[in-house]
Amino acid sequence: MGRMNELDKILEKRSVPEMSDNLVSRIVATARPELFGRESTSVKERRRGWLGHLFDGILMPQPALVLSLFLLAGLFIGTTVDLSTLSAQDDMASYLYINDDDGYGDWL
């Protein structure tokens, strides 16, 4: 025990030089607010963040309910609209047809 006490006395003499006066201000200045959280932002996280921002604008309190309603609406439209009355030709005709009162003809 005595031997260790002698060693401890020597160990206690060990000292540390004073740090630079500006060390604290240097650290605080280097850690600028704009650097906050940068290290943890990987490419994947940044991408997720971008998508997150996009979806943040859409409020969907109950996504399952909203999706169910969309599905039901789709089924309803699908069963009520008679698709057999429509033909591709009619569709195209109504799309290309313009007012023929100006004398330029019926078709483009």
Next chain:
Amino acid sequence: MTQKSKQEHEISDESLMVRVQSGDHEAFSFLVQRRTRMFYAAAYRMCARQDEAEDIVQDAFLKLWKNPQAWDAQRGVKFTTWFYRVVTNGAVDYMRKKKPAQGGDSLDYLEDTAQSQQEGLENKQQQAVLEAAIQALPERQKEALNLCFYEELSNKEAADIMGVGIKALESLLMRAKAGLRDSLIRQGVLQKGMKGEERIYG
């Protein structure tokens, strides 16, 4: 002391860290002011160079600022215990990277106050020998010695920081002291007494 600074002194490190985690630069600034000296000393004892110790502490605080979530409040680990680990790991990495030719500081900072110049010189020499002997210890032994003896942490805290059990820490500490004792005897700082006890010289 102003009312604000009094309040800041009463805030725990852990509360400040929670604020830092939300990006509060003022809280970070206060934490740095409060703890830089303490961790600078810990880093210096690992590398024995002032400039390197300052770099190590700066790097550690910057890592903390950039990724404060690394400290998990839920785990109940004290901030200082956790940050000792960050600083000592940083110091170990730093020393592994640096060139082996680099030595320690010249110890010119030691003042010869209230001692004769001769005593001052002997004191400097003794410190230089002691510093060299400590720096020559294996890393883990040096870490154990620094944490338990100089940082005055409990064995439990030091063991947590080093990621070892208490028995392993005690073993490291014992080997560190035994190695130091042998080294200092060889250097003539400690001398073996007639009945196996060492005496301090210098």
